[in-house]
Amino acid sequence: MTTGAGSVPATTDLEDLGLDTGGHLLVERALAGLPPGDRLTVTGRHPALRIHLAAWCRAQGHGFDPDDAGSLVIVKGRAGEQRWHGAVRAGEAAGPPLRQADQRWGLAARGALVEAGGPPIGAEWADRDHVWADVAPRLYAAAAAAAWDPAAAVDWSAATRLPAEVERAVVQLMTYLVENEQAALIIPARLLGRIHPHFREVMQLLAAQAADEARHVEVFTRRAQLSGGPLGTSSAGGRASLQTLLDEPDFTTASFLLSVLGEGTFVDLLRFLHDHAPDPVTADVTRLALRDEARHVAFGVAHTAHAARADPAFLGRLRQAVERRHAALLDTAGLNGEVFDALILLAAGSWAPGAISRGWQAVQRLQQVMDEGRRRRLASIGFPDGEAAELSALHTRNFM
Ligand SMILES: [Fe+2]
Ligand SMILES: [Fe+2]
Numbered sequence: 001m002t003t004g005a006g007s008v009p010a011t012t013d014l015e016d017l018g019l020d021t022g023g024h025l026l027v028e029r030a031l032a033g034l035p036p037g038d039r040l041t042v043t044g045r046h047p048a049l050r051i052h053l054a055a056w057c058r059a060q061g062h063g064f065d066p067d068d069a070g071s072l073v074i075v076k077g078r079a080g081e082q083r084w085h086g087a088v089r090a091g092e093a094a095g096p097p098l099r100q101a102d103q104r105w106g107l108a109a110r111g112a113l114v115e116a117g118g119p120p121i122g123a124e125w126a127d128r129d130h131v132w133a134d135v136a137p138r139l140y141a142a143a144a145a146a147a148w149d150p151a152a153a154v155d156w157s158a159a160t161r162l163p164a165e166v167e168r169a170v171v172q173l174m175t176y177l178v179e180n181e182q183a184a185l186i187i188p189a190r191l192l193g194r195i196h197p198h199f200r201e202v203m204q205l206l207a208a209q210a211a212d213e214a215r216h217v218e219v220f221t222r223r224a225q226l227s228g229g230p231l232g233t234s235s236a237g238g239r240a241s242l243q244t245l246l247d248e249p250d251f252t253t254a255s256f257l258l259s260v261l262g263e264g265t266f267v268d269l270l271r272f273l274h275d276h277a278p279d280p281v282t283a284d285v286t287r288l289a290l291r292d293e294a295r296h297v298a299f300g301v302a303h304t305a306h307a308a309r310a311d312p313a314f315l316g317r318l319r320q321a322v323e324r325r326h327a328a329l330l331d332t333a334g335l336n337g338e339v340f341d342a343l344i345l346l347a348a349g350s351w352a353p354g355a356i357s358r359g360w361q362a363v364q365r366l367q368q369v370m371d372e373g374r375r376r377r378l379a380s381i382g383f384p385d386g387e388a389a390e391l392s393a394l395h396t397r398n399f400m
Helices: 023-032 049-060 079-083 136-146 164-192 197-225 236-246 251-275 280-310 314-329 337-348 353-381 385-393
Strands: 010-013 039-043 072-075
Touching: 010 023, 023 039, 023 049, 049 072, 136 197, 136 280, 164 197, 164 236, 164 251, 164 280, 164 337, 197 280, 236 251, 236 314, 251 280, 251 314, 251 337, 251 353, 280 314, 280 353, 314 385, 337 353, 353 385
Parallel strands: 010 039
Antiparallel strands: 039 072
16 A cells, blocks of 8 residues: 555555455555545456445445546545544553443443443443452452362362261251352352443452352262262251342342351351361362352452442441341241251260260350451451441351
8 A cells, every 4th residue: 555645646456355355454454544535546456346345335434436447446434433433431451440330331341442322231230339349350360260170179089988977967067058059159140240341350250259159069069979878958947048148139238248247157167167077078178168268258348348438328238238137037947957966066076975065165166256257357347346246146047
């Protein structure tokens, strides 16, 4: 292509290249440097060049002005310019997301130049403070790096034959864990589809979290099946407790109830199960889940603290969410009694009365540790100590 000032016309030579086999790239490249109204002479030997160029110019909004001598001239139109009139950048790709995402950006990448028009995304949460935490990009990177393979990360061949009653206790605990993990999988999966994609790191983090929970469901199910017996029981009260989490409609309150209070408490439970595991497979699966849960809790705490800093009145709404859940579960049994007994037996290690006594005390201590952890996390979000203690005491007996 040659372009010139004044009367020297711009030209581009396609040689044998057809406009329909890539020649349009050369024509567009030549036109890009010209203002609307300028002329571009196209030369080439392709037999259909004249017909194709006439059709292409009509479709692209350019004039076509061939002369009798066979010279093919395009007069650049304004359509390209008009197409990007009103286009806006959807924030910065590398920078933090904007405070408010525009529904009209739809699925455009953060930082893209967004052509006007196109369908709005209709995302429920487009306000940064409602879903964000500054730690989200780092937590997502950590989650992606820490993903483990259930087939390789657990030495399934290390399964040992346990006394029948201890094995039954482990199977009961695994049955309970699977139920809780299924709730923990569904909730982030539901939330992430309602977030504006401008906050992509939160979507990515929730997707990684759901994938973590999918692995937890797998390894706990697999441990429960190792000895070939039937699974344990599922209590109505336990499921009622989890159902209140599934029914929570708001992002921040759902994240608070699930991750800060529920998964926060579960971290202590998993550590207890790991410390008292009677076999290496149980020790492995609880250790692996514990590592992931620590990240889930970290996001819940960071996001809830972010939301409370942006709007201190939010603490009142979180308090109401805890009270509402407590009231909804008042008439339920809370923790499955068989799960509670299984925890005692695991910590006891034998049926000797002295051992059972020590197991019972260990489960009492576990509940204290859970309470202290909840109070600490509630305080870090911004609740005064007294209120943190009150709210922790209202937490579901089902742990999650
Ligand atoms: Fe989990
Ligand atoms: Fe989790």
